[in-house]
Amino acid sequence: MVAKRRQFITDSILLASSAVAFPHVAGAAQSKRIKIGQIGTAHAHASGKMSAIRSLPEIFEVVGIVEPDKERRKKAESAAAYQGLTFLEQDQLLNTPGLAAVAVETEIEQLTPTAIQCLKAGMHVHVDKPAGTTMTECHALHDEATRQGKTVQMGYMLRYNPAFELLFQVIRDGWLGNLTELSGTMGKYANDATRKQLAAFPGGGMFELACHLIDAMVTVLGKPDQVTPYAFRSHPEKDTFADNQLATFHYPNLVATIRCNHIDPFGGPRRAFEVAGEAGLFQIQPLEPGKVRLGLTQPHGPFKKGFQNVPVRKTTGRYDDEFRDLAKIARGEKELAWDSKHDLAVHEAVLLASGMPIN
Template identity: 55%
Template sequence: MNRRHFLTTAAALAAASSHAAPPSRLRIGQIGTAHAHAAGKMAAMRSLTDLWEVTGIVEPNPATQSTVTSTDPYQGLPLLTEEKLLATPDLKAVVVETRVEASCATALRCIQAGKHVHLDKPGSLDHTEFKTMRLEAEKRGLTVQIGYMLRYNPAFTLLFKAVREGWLGEITEIDAVMGKLADPLTRKDIGALPGGGMFELGCHVMDAVLTLLGKPDSVHPFSTPNGKDGVKDNQLAILQYPKATAVIRVNHTDPFGGPRRRFNVTGTQGTFEILPLESGRVNLSLTLAQGGYKKGAQSFQLEVPKGRYDLEFVDLAQILQGEKKLAWDAAHDIALHETVLRASATWPGA
């Protein structure tokens, strides 16, 4: 993995919300509503009316087909079969929001039909399946945008810039916490996943770690379940690099998990902390003035868009219009998927 490549391509994200809108709307559809982010992704697309025309929704689950188009944010959309959606004239992209068990195979069918894909995380339970899909898109010159929600957050955009420009010196440690108090339904959902909460939730912060440092030399997973139902609800992973370690904690038994979510990067010349994770609040300490920020400790608030997923689809529109390339390539996504499986102790042979 080439860390310089990651940090260079990530630089384009800072301008994602400031570019002019494409001259015409792009046609897009969605397959599935079972993913936890499905409704939010549809709401984002439908709110960006100058960029996207949503042509319809595919619901593979017969139990929900009769009601999906009568509920927000899907209300009023045509309910299509997958075949009909993929045959829609001038359809540019498909958003895949199925359950993870079906998501990668669905994405591959879309790619084989010549469509760009927004695929929600983590993408697949099986690494070979994921790698095959991602390389097929690369071979066809198609974009696969994985739905990691921190990629376009303004605080992370600034963090990527800070590391790219050397504000923090050489990175020595990253500390990330991604917790919540899981309700019974959430426990059931993560209990059905071999990798538990680390696979389902920890992947978001692992994406940021690999954006900054690349693929780790080794990954050490730990699991200390708290409940009596066997669910992997309290996990830790250590990602080891030649001169740095990244520690990722995912705790689904934390009653104050949301406010405690954080991402901290420490280097030989400074520290950059985001707390809470999606708030846009930054605590920055520098040994030297950098990038318009003073020497010493300072805290500030960055403006965060109201729509959690809006910038994902602004970026995707610019990519499909040929204005830029996606900052995360197939090599990154494949390395990340392997790391997620290793961190959740589900890598073959682990």
Template identity: 50%
Template sequence: MTRRHFITTASALAATSAFAAEPRLRIGQIGTTHSHAGGKMSALRSLKDLWEVVGVTEPDASLHTSVKESAIYGGLPLLPEEELLAAPGLKAVVVETRVEASCAVALRCLQAGKHIHLDKPGALGHAEFKAMRLEAEKRGLTVQMGYMLRYNPAFELLFKAVREGWLGEITEIDAAMGKLADAATRKDIGSLPGGGMFELGCHVMDIIVTLLGKPEAVQPFSTPNGSDGVKDNQMAVLQYPKATAVVRCNHTDPFGGPRRRFNVTGTEGTLEIVPLESGKVNLSLKQPRGAYKKGSQSFQMEVPKGRYDLEFVDLAKVVRGEKSLAWNAAHDIALHETVLKAAGVWEKP
């Protein structure tokens, strides 16, 4: 393995030091019940040169004691939502409630003039999500959806490969994001009409829509494995003019984590990432491209230890006005529609 096989994120993380001379950005979090909530707070508190966490809001009063006593939130003020949104200098809010409430919370944050990081999938209903997302555009505020694969170095390489034509015209995408769900997870996805595809499969559909845009048609399939009615084994086929994308989300797979994958094949090559967040890449090219040779090669890319760190490094740049977020309202709205269709719960507004 040579150094040329690595695209490191060291420069992105090192960029945090460039902010050290500037005041930190003030941010808060509403909700602690989303599956990513604790990880997002840990990331924010680790990026001390960028962010100052002013406090956390937990709408469920029965959780207040556990939040106060937790290692993740310990030492942070537990504030009512109105007080958090009125905090002097507050620039952004991380919304980590259950999905049933997340869009309404996000809208209130936007109406208070705050940028938001909204965890996936964003809303149960499309009309509500679309209205919230367009409100942000109207107000000139940023909504960063919590799809962490966007910032993974292997996926950044994939974006570059597709953008620069390394793979030619894309003809197929094959993706899987499964796990073996415990009783609590089965209860959570069972409470959602779209099941596991809606709650988890959305991560890989974000990448597909980033690469190919909104599909012409989506065909959902559900073949439940359990006897409890939970949609635990789903598949969707996304149809494009010259490509198909197949997404599987299987919550009964004991080896779901290691098998999570994303494979893109085109007329000039193929790029596979497996497991999804590992940084392990299999690349095959008809012609040499950049630092990569003709033929097949496998390599390991360096992945930051903090799963969510790069999301909040990027958000800091956006809030400071140094750049625009790469994913706009049109993308997020098209993605949300696609996710609902893939989960078999699309109802045209």
């Protein structure tokens, strides 16, 4: 069942990426621009997501943005990403004629309840990560999407990273053989302001940042049988932030490990993801831009036996392909490759890896 599910996911991802690689094919089916709005500017990815949407004017019409917090709204009004946009109340945005989708970029605590309101209004939603602080919230989100017949696209950006797309294809084609290891690390050096913000979550950086890697892990391996978290608080005199974490994910034939280190001065370039099998090895480091090293015991396709650096396609922006995919979904041209079963498995793994309760 895991293998069939992984086959479906990776086939869908490849179909999505082929439309990006051959825009003349995708463009033939495009119709009028999709009306989209954004709620919230508090999320760390908020301005980047709006910049990505606005970089695709042939696809999207941004009808407005909602920011109920007066201080954040004032700051956003002067930010380049939001220049010239109309600020609306939430009810105004959701009642805009023809609105098809909303990007939810609030503070983490409000992501899921805000997205549910958008779904009830009949919108597809792009919801930044993670999907709330409990499984109850995540279930409610996907239950509402099912009732409304709408799509929840979680903001796990590595799904559309060309290096990860290639990884999913290599695994789909069986080039690595039986998988024996999976490991990943994603960290950075957090300043005092970031530490204070993330200390509000007992799950620390594993919850807020390494969730990207957990999403990729579940795409490759499916739902883990058992998760064991380890958390260290390096500066208890300063705060309660879990700034150095490790989690192990137990599968029938292997144990995967994910690390998240927020006291790493070289956290960015050290970010990595690696999958090993009996017939090969796939390494991505750094994650962005994705640099790939592939090792094979036998040649496959254009790749030789042994180790080689593999070039991957360049993207126009960090989040652009997420929204290109969302446009296809809003037009009814395809379904999202990552379904609710996947998202629920990811969120449970994120919570458990972060040492957070799942209820």
